[in-house]
């Protein structure tokens with residue numbers, strides 16, 4: 001119960017990586033806010049946590065919209081009275097050849113993947129200044145490595161890593177720690193287009209020393225570590241959970 005009496009907001013927690021992290025946080029004793037655009041799925045995830053003895057509520061939010069982010073934080077405060085952990089996990093991927101990349105799509109992916117981290121972190125951190133807290137954001141291997149046709153995604157993920165360092169500097173005085181987790185290839189809905197191509201799948205697998213993709217539950221260890229006191233002197237960094245991909 002490493003997160004006993006803690007309150008954690010997990011964005012994009014209706015499914016995939018966010019759901020696995022939210023379930024793990026609840027198992028460690030946290031009250032969890034399942035914050036997602038997909039309201040019905042978020043309710044289902046919260047209900048599953050409650051059914052297995054945990055504490056959770058669902059909040060419908062578009063993390064790229066300031067007013068909705070503020071409502072998510074107000075709802076959390078009204079329900080649980082504090083925020084100890086913010087997990088910025090919500091994200092999308094989109095693929096376009098660079099020369100044809102539409103400007104509105106570029107804006108959209110930066111808003112959802114990067115600006116959301118600024119909005120959610122600022123709104124949550126304002127409630128962490130008295131007691132401290134932990135902000136964690138999900139980046140990707142693409143914070144470090146380029147991939148064809150993923151200009152917006154790669155730029156957003158690299159931006160999160162740098163934003164994290166600045167937040168770690170600015171918020172350290174309040175005992176707010178700010179870190180990232182960089183997953184490798186995860187078996188979720190997001191990676192279906194990549195996994196369904198045999199050519200891309202085998203290219204990815206060749207680069208992973210452990211020789212396989214990961215289940216979302218395999219992010220839980222890093223997510224719990226960065227959220228709890230075991231990482232009390234860790235801030236401004238990224239833990240990659242990538243099967244060794246970045247060794248190349």
Ligand SMILES: NC(=O)c1ccc[n+]([C@@H]2O[C@H](COP(=O)([O-])OP(=O)(O)OC[C@H]3O[C@@H](n4cnc5c(N)ncnc54)[C@H](O)[C@@H]3O)[C@@H](O)[C@H]2O)c1
Pocket residue numbers: 011012013014015016017018035036037038061062063064089090091092112138139140141182183184185186187188189190191
């Ligand atoms: N799947 C992978 O291989 C992989 C690898 C590295 C990093 N990641 C990152 O992990 C995170 C989770 O992705 P996933 O693989 O679980 O994908 P997923 O598509 O299964 O889940 C993403 C969740 O985010 C939610 N979401 C999307 N836009 C939102 C918005 N504007 N507001 C609120 N919620 C929104 C979706 O509704 C969904 O529930 C993302 O940040 C992604 O970039 C995934």
